[in-house]
Amino acid sequence: MRRRQFLQYATASGVTAMGLGWLGKQPVYSQSSSGRQPKLIVILLRGAVDGLNVVVPYREAGYYDARPTLAISKPGEGKGAALNLDGQFGLHPALADLMPLWQSKQLAFVQACGSPDPTRSHFDAQDYMELGTPGNKKQGDGWLNRVLAHLPAGRPTQALNLGNQTPLILSGSKSVANLAFGRQAIRPLPLDRPPIQSAFDRLYEGDTNLGRAYQEGLEAREILKAELNTEMMKASRGAPGPSSLKTNGRRIAQLLSGNAETQIAFVSLGGWDTHVNQGSTQGRLARLLKPLGQGLNQLKAELGNTFDDTTIVVMSEFGRTVAENGNGGTDHGHGNVLWVLGGQVQGGKVYGEWPGLAESQRYQGRDLAITTDFRAAIAPLLTKGMGIESKHLNQVFPGYSSQKALPLI
Amino acid sequence: MAKFSGKIFNVFLCLMLVFGIWMRSTTGEPVLAASVEADRVHVINRLSFGSSPGDLQHVQAVGIDDYIQEQLSPRRDSLELKQYPTLLLTPMQLERQYGFRRPGKGKPKLSSQERKQRRRRSRIPFREASEARLVRAISSPNQLEEVMVNFWFNHFNVSAKKGRTRLWVGVYEQEAIRPYVFGSFRDLLGATAQHPAMLFYLDNWQNTAPNSPGARGRFKGLNENYARELLELHTMGVKGGYSQTDVVSAAKVLTGWGLPRGRQRLHAKQAFVFDARRHDNSRKTFLGQPIQGQGIAEGEALLDILATHPATAQHISYKLAQYFVADTPPPALVDRLAQRFLATDGNIRSVLETLFESEEFNDPQYYGQKFKTPYEYLIAMARATGRPTVKPRLVAGALRQFSMPLYECQTPNGYANTESAWLNPDTTIRRISLATAFARGYGRQKTPVQLDPLEQTLGNRFSAQTQSVIDGSPRNLRAALMLGSPEMMYR
Numbered sequence: 001m002r003r004r005q006f007l008q009y010a011t012a013s014g015v016t017a018m019g020l021g022w023l024g025k026q027p028v029y030s031q032s033s034s035g036r037q038p039k040l041i042v043i044l045l046r047g048a049v050d051g052l053n054v055v056v057p058y059r060e061a062g063y064y065d066a067r068p069t070l071a072i073s074k075p076g077e078g079k080g081a082a083l084n085l086d087g088q089f090g091l092h093p094a095l096a097d098l099m100p101l102w103q104s105k106q107l108a109f110v111q112a113c114g115s116p117d118p119t120r121s122h123f124d125a126q127d128y129m130e131l132g133t134p135g136n137k138k139q140g141d142g143w144l145n146r147v148l149a150h151l152p153a154g155r156p157t158q159a160l161n162l163g164n165q166t167p168l169i170l171s172g173s174k175s176v177a178n179l180a181f182g183r184q185a186i187r188p189l190p191l192d193r194p195p196i197q198s199a200f201d202r203l204y205e206g207d208t209n210l211g212r213a214y215q216e217g218l219e220a221r222e223i224l225k226a227e228l229n230t231e232m233m234k235a236s237r238g239a240p241g242p243s244s245l246k247t248n249g250r251r252i253a254q255l256l257s258g259n260a261e262t263q264i265a266f267v268s269l270g271g272w273d274t275h276v277n278q279g280s281t282q283g284r285l286a287r288l289l290k291p292l293g294q295g296l297n298q299l300k301a302e303l304g305n306t307f308d309d310t311t312i313v314v315m316s317e318f319g320r321t322v323a324e325n326g327n328g329g330t331d332h333g334h335g336n337v338l339w340v341l342g343g344q345v346q347g348g349k350v351y352g353e354w355p356g357l358a359e360s361q362r363y364q365g366r367d368l369a370i371t372t373d374f375r376a377a378i379a380p381l382l383t384k385g386m387g388i389e390s391k392h393l394n395q396v397f398p399g400y401s402s403q404k405a406l407p408l409i
Numbered sequence: 410m411a412k413f414s415g416k417i418f419n420v421f422l423c424l425m426l427v428f429g430i431w432m433r434s435t436t437g438e439p440v441l442a443a444s445v446e447a448d449r450v451h452v453i454n455r456l457s458f459g460s461s462p463g464d465l466q467h468v469q470a471v472g473i474d475d476y477i478q479e480q481l482s483p484r485r486d487s488l489e490l491k492q493y494p495t496l497l498l499t500p501m502q503l504e505r506q507y508g509f510r511r512p513g514k515g516k517p518k519l520s521s522q523e524r525k526q527r528r529r530r531s532r533i534p535f536r537e538a539s540e541a542r543l544v545r546a547i548s549s550p551n552q553l554e555e556v557m558v559n560f561w562f563n564h565f566n567v568s569a570k571k572g573r574t575r576l577w578v579g580v581y582e583q584e585a586i587r588p589y590v591f592g593s594f595r596d597l598l599g600a601t602a603q604h605p606a607m608l609f610y611l612d613n614w615q616n617t618a619p620n621s622p623g624a625r626g627r628f629k630g631l632n633e634n635y636a637r638e639l640l641e642l643h644t645m646g647v648k649g650g651y652s653q654t655d656v657v658s659a660a661k662v663l664t665g666w667g668l669p670r671g672r673q674r675l676h677a678k679q680a681f682v683f684d685a686r687r688h689d690n691s692r693k694t695f696l697g698q699p700i701q702g703q704g705i706a707e708g709e710a711l712l713d714i715l716a717t718h719p720a721t722a723q724h725i726s727y728k729l730a731q732y733f734v735a736d737t738p739p740p741a742l743v744d745r746l747a748q749r750f751l752a753t754d755g756n757i758r759s760v761l762e763t764l765f766e767s768e769e770f771n772d773p774q775y776y777g778q779k780f781k782t783p784y785e786y787l788i789a790m791a792r793a794t795g796r797p798t799v800k801p802r803l804v805a806g807a808l809r810q811f812s813m814p815l816y817e818c819q820t821p822n823g824y825a826n827t828e829s830a831w832l833n834p835d836t837t838i839r840r841i842s843l844a845t846a847f848a849r850g851y852g853r854q855k856t857p858v859q860l861d862p863l864e865q866t867l868g869n870r871f872s873a874q875t876q877s878v879i880d881g882s883p884r885n886l887r888a889a890l891m892l893g894s895p896e897m898m899y900r
Contacts, residue, residue, distance in 0.1 A: 165812050190849075217834030
């Protein structure tokens with residue numbers, strides 16, 4: 001709470017000083033003149049996606065030894081082989097839709113990346129990744145909400161969550177708009193009816209904390225309704241799971257590029273906990289990856305020019321075991337691959353030091369080791385991408401002292 | 410004042426009398442003596458989850474002091490526990506009868522039908538626990554007891570999101586929280602420390618002395634999780650003056666405090682097991698005091714030290730004052746409560762008595778200043794309308810939507826009760842929409858909330874502005890405006 005008050009105080013009193021610093025140092029965007037606004041979309045794959053089958057280390061004999069039925073074959077070796085990325089790694093063939101982005105160098109991966117905390121509990125690992133403080137649950141707010149505190153104040157739709165409930169990563173003192181999935185997106189509320197609204201308007205016209213919250217909440221709702229009205233006419237189908245990115249991609253794109261001026265969006269997609277029958281080029285994981293690849297590709301298309309100012313991160317709480325288990329699946333592991341897409345991204349490259357998969361090279365003898373803290377991958381997206389000053393990084397990620405930043409942007 | 414004509418002045422005076430509290434809290438200076446009704450609304454707001462039909466009249470009849478005494482000495486549990494049979498089972502019975510486990514190696518695999526059935530069955534204890542909690546919160550006459558159950562559950566939080574804890578949240582509340590909410594803090598601390606829900610949730614069941622005879626598999630090393638939260642959250646508080654070394658000592662003291670394992674799980678009656686073979690019997694130092702190696706007794710000694718430590722008294726008093734008085738509680742009050750805590754060996758009822766008698770609790774500047782959590786708001790609305798038909802499942806669903814799912818706070822510090830944690834634009838719009846829907850009635854028979862009884866139940870709590878908006882609105886909107894008013898968002 002004290003920290004929060006400090007931040008509020010800092011933003012209220014230090015606007016000019018901080019603003020000047022910003023104008024001087026900001027690499028890509030100046031807050032005032034260009035009219036361009038940096039955007040960040042974070043996609044969390046809840047349940048731990050099997051990163052070793054997303055970005056396949058096909059030069060590793062250990063990979064094929066450990067996964068007799070799940071491994072993806074080397075590029076060029078028949079139908080359903082991995083798609084060559086850089087001569088060392090290959091992409092799961094279900095993600096073929098992303099290859100154009102790779103070739104235009106707008107897609108990068110960070111392999112062997114993740115949260116340093118050893119937990120293998122989904123619940124703990126997701127919390128840590130959302131709080132941005134591995135090993136410590138005391139942090140009262142999520143790191144994306146803390147990012148907001150360092151952006152110039154915007155409209156009430158500046159930060160958007162796709163879903164009903166504000167997730168941990170976005171919870172905190174800054175306000176966040178929630179947009180429900182599918183056809184519920186703008187479900188009519190009693191408050192939409194003019195006589196009801198005008199009565200409550202009078203009830204909440206005061207300049208109190210509550211009055212301001214009411215006015216802002218209503219404003220956010222109006223913006224979302226106006227922006228999505230045309231799209232709603234086309235009656236979307238609400239599909240859960242990763243294909244919801246396809247369904248909702250257009251909405252997100254519209255809010256990012258339109259009057260809602262959304263700068264931060266968060267989506268979580270479930271279903272990645274493939275303990276059983278994970279499949280290889282076909283099967284469960286492939287069926288999840290396919291719509292995700294298509295959805296990302298479509299999101300890029302819908303964003304149009306706004307994609308130039310957008311960075312998209314895809315991450316997951318931890319990776320899965322190197323070896324497949326007795327049920328044709330993989331169990332909870334450690335290191336994973338983190339995906340970065342965007343107009344400013346220095347893509348076409350797999351980042352991160354590769355630790356190898358020999359048993360002695362693995363984490364606790366079983367999992368892909370972590371050589372890049374996920375915060376080291378996100379830090380440059382915040383500084384260079386979003387224009388946050390490096391010295392404020394320790395407020396977004398308290399207690400973290402940056403490793404050398406990856407030149408992702 | 411002289412320029413007011415007599416008549417206008419009288420009207421003005423009446424308004425001041427009725428709404429004096431609200432004028433005071435906005436201008437910050439006393440206007441007139443607090444109205445008696447405001448005192449009653451205040452005490453009901455804080456000792457209960459909001460007034461239900463007849464409450465104001467009851468407090469008027471018996472007086473505020475007797476009402477407080479009544480609430481501090483609850484009558485017998487009014488809930489028909491027979492309707493929730495899983496609340497009467499022990500943790501081990503719950504695990505054996507409702508736990509979802511895959512058959513062991515060599516056993517035949519379950520068909521998908523059987524799996525589905527087992528999974529469905531495994532959800533029963535959680536559902537019954539949630540329903541029982543909400544029914545009690547909405548309709549128990551022992552409201553302060555329900556307030557304190559919620560308070561202490563949050564203080565000693567466990568989350569149904571973590572594995573087996575889901576089966577046990579109800580029995581945890583029933584066995585380790587409810588019996589002690591007005592009792593001795595040491596008893597409450599001890600009951601939570603040995604409850605399987607806590608042992609599992611904060612991992613102490615795995616806490617093992619490295620290289621001890623019983624150390625193997627995942628029971629190989631020290632696990633500090635519970636020991637740390639025990640000091641930081643449950644007793645001394647983060648600034649309580651202990652060091653990392655003390656955390657490690659406490660963890661060593663608590664090695665071997667665990668759960669039945671392996672075959673034991675099929676037969677054990679008691680869910681708490683002390684495994685001497687995994688215990689660290691070395692001599693430890695905790696807060697500068699030596700603790701001799703003596704098995705399970707060390708843990709009890711540790712809890713004794715913690716339960717009566719001045720830092721604990723201060724920490725608990727702060728939290729109570731924050732819940733009952735203000736987000737930033739007056740330090741003098743906190744000190745007085747802490748003294749009472751120490752003088753009575755942590756008698757919770759005595760500390761609460763001191764609190765309710767205090768000048769600070771009764772100071773009108775704090776009336777109506779605590780922002781309700783979603784839980785408090787929803788329960789208050791259900792109570793205000795006196796609807797026996799409010800379905801717990803609807804409330805539970807709404808709580809989820811408001812990001813406060815019952816029994817599912819994932820972090821060990823529980824849900825906060827401060828305005829900064831819960832007031833935001835999204836939630837405000839949702840609350841108002843819900844209030845409007847609620848006032849109109851829902852379900853198959855849409856019977857709108859009756860206006861006159863609602864007015865009587867809520868009493869004179871509205872500011873002049875709110876009252877004039879309500880009075881100036883069509884009659885069919887007034888109940889919605891009352892339930893969705895700023896005054897209903899605060900207690």
